Amino acid sequence: MSGTIELRAFMGLGEIFKERDWPSPLSFQLTKDKLEGRELLSLLDIPEEKVEVIFINGKACSPAKAMIKDGDRVALVPPGTPGPYRVLLGFIDKGKS
Numbered sequence: 557m558s559g560t561i562e563l564r565a566f567m568g569l570g571e572i573f574k575e576r577d578w579p580s581p582l583s584f585q586l587t588k589d590k591l592e593g594r595e596l597l598s599l600l601d602i603p604e605e606k607v608e609v610i611f612i613n614g615k616a617c618s619p620a621k622a623m624i625k626d627g628d629r630v631a632l633v634p635p636g637t638p639g640p641y642r643v644l645l646g647f648i649d650k651g652k653s
Contacts, residue, residue, distance in 0.1 A: 558586045559626020569632045572602060586626060593622025596630070608635040 563582040565573050573580055587599065593610045597603070597619060610622040611631040617623075624630055 558588060560585055561624060561627070562629045563632070564630070565632040566634070567636070568634050569602070569606065572606075581629075584630075586624070589625060591624045593617065593619035593624065596622070596624055597632075602632070606634055607632050609633045 561584050563584045564570075564580050570580065573582065584596075584600075591599075593607075594604060596610075597607055604619050607619050609616045609632075610619055610624075611617075611633065612622055612624060612628050614629075
């Protein structure tokens with residue numbers, strides 16, 4: 557079984573979506589019931605070092621810890637988000653875990 561997620565990308569990652577003519581949000585078909593963040597990035601052909609945090613339904617996770625399933629709202633955020641926003645968005649140091 558598989559499903560679909562709603563996928564967005566911010567800052568420089570949004571440029572990748574534009575270059576590939578992907579809409580935002582992108583409706584992305586999952587290949588299995590649960591997908592790890594690293595697997596998603598591989599399927600999207602986005603290098604892991606370009607993504608610091610993956611938001612899943614508003615919760616920040618590192619790509620290594622992200623678990624994505626059908627119906628999730630997912631956002632990719634690159635390194636370099638300004639300091640105060642890192643704390644407000646809840647992902648300070650999440651990329652290192």
